[in-house]
Amino acid sequence: MHAAAATALNATPVGTREAWGWRGRTLGRAVTTASREGWLRLVSAPADKAGGKLWEGPQEAERLMPPAVPRPSLRERRTWTEGGHGYLAELYDKITAATITTHEPILREAPDLDDAWWDDLSTALDAIATVPSDRVAVRQEYLDRAMPQYLGIPIDTKVPAWTTAHGDLHWANLTSPTLTVLDWEGWGIAPAGYDAALLHAYSLLVPDTTAQVRHQLTHILDTPAGRFAELVVITELLQTLDRGDNLDLEEPLRRRLSAITR
Structure with a gap:
């Protein structure tokens, strides 16, 4: 075909x-x-x-x-x-730059990304967030059901702020040394900070890059909306364990969950 x-x-x-x-x-x-x-x-x-x-x-x-x-x-x-x-x-x-990971979204070794790359990513995420759309990437109804189930704690599931998101921002959808954002199937409205939170979660096996994500995208992640977005992403990724995906992330996701809710 x-x-x-x-x-x-x-x-x-x-x-x-x-x-x-x-x-x-x-x-x-x-x-x-x-x-x-x-x-x-x-x-x-x-x-x-x-x-x-x-x-x-x-x-x-x-x-x-x-x-x-x-x-x-x-x-x-x-x-x-x-x-x-x-x-x-x-x-x-054709995009000549290579994706940062090739076969999976999870990062397993630190990429060499300069400040210009991070600036371009921050600018891109801010620009995506402002695009008006009636497309939906994450639904409130899903969060009402899934967050208590997979986080295992009582939680207010009401999204504090909505913005437009790429919806699948992981390392296999980003290129370097020049930034390109790939795979635009699922973009739409999501909790504010969703893209940054997803990239952060997929970095958890590489502490240096995890810290770099938090530093470079602090204006998104270190906010009440950003912390809520992290809980949304943790919910989704813990659910993927049920079908055998992202198993390596379970322990660091639960540690991050504990850190946020503490």
């Missing part, structure tokens, strides 16, 4: 690298076209689940995100159904 998408978009795959998404849901490869190098990403889903927010996210980000948010330009897209599955093909401009 990826080869069929390349043919439909007049693109030719190059090299052997294949970038698979979560549980094989997406496949990306470098391609060339008549005018430029690019990246062709194919999304697959059962036909009755194809479409909706996740499929429209990149197209909406192309339309609404300001220049202060570095992201790959979406040039063309195609959708079709075949053999009981729906497919979405997206042709992006």
Whole structure:
């Protein structure tokens, strides 16, 4: 199907690298076209689940995100159904910088990131937060149910402030040495500070980088809203343990939970 998408978009795959998404849901490869190098990403889903927010996210980000948010330009897209599955093909401009992690969102060794990179990230998060949107990344109804269950403590689950968020800001969706923010499927309204809190949580196995995230994004994290966003992220990641994901993060997440609620 990826080869069929390349043919439909007049693109030719190059090299052997294949970038698979979560549980094989997406496949990306470098391609060339008549005018430029690019990246062709194919999304697959059962036909009755194809479409909706996740499929429209990149197209909406192309339309609404300001220049202060570095992201790959979406040039063309195609959708079709075949053999009981729906497919979405997206042709992006090629990004030459490498993702900070390659196979998972969790950071396991400290990246070499300079002050300019952190400044660009801070500027991007501030810019994303101001984008008006009716898309939803995190729902209050979910928090009302999940936070008491997974945090295991009585808690006021009412979100103190809402802003727009990328919604999946982890190390495999960020590039260096030049910052690019990848994967715009799930962006939308979330608790203020959500993106910074998620990146912080995925850094917990590397204390030096955890401290760097807190220092560089202190204007977001060291606020009442930022601490609440951390509790939201901890809730979500503890829930992923039920399906066998992020197991290495359980202990540091519980330590962080204890530190916040203490």
